[in-house]
Amino acid sequence: MSEEKTFDEYLQNIEPDRDWAKVIIKIVPPLSIEKAQAVLNSLNINIISTKRITNQHFVFILNTKDIRLTVLSLVENGFTEIKGLNASNGSFKNIP
Numbered sequence: 001m002s003e004e005k006t007f008d009e010y011l012q013n014i015e016p017d018r019d020w021a022k023v024i025i026k027i028v029p030p031l032s033i034e035k036a037q038a039v040l041n042s043l044n045i046n047i048i049s050t051k052r053i054t055n056q057h058f059v060f061i062l063n064t065k066d067i068r069l070t071v072l073s074l075v076e077n078g079f080t081e082i083k084g085l086n087a088s089n090g091s092f093k094n095i096p
Helices: 007-011 033-042 068-076
Strands: 021-026 047-052 057-062 082-085 092-094
Touching: 021 068, 033 047, 033 057, 033 068, 068 082
Parallel strands: none
Antiparallel strands: 021 057, 021 082, 047 057, 082 092
């Protein structure tokens, strides 16, 4: 039986993008991918693509360069295991 990877282990395989921010998020019930998408849509942030890493971990590529407001809004809506990657510089925003 293998242990679940940590966020940092997932992040090793995620490359920064010059134009789009990325969010890696763990979604556990009662939260859902649809809820995360609704939060992003309420900010007028479009999801360019979604990649499922595991049953609970997803990467969203977003049409924004700065991830701060996105991460804050997701946390305010109950998502607590998140890391955001700004466009271009590749700096991750850690959420405790």
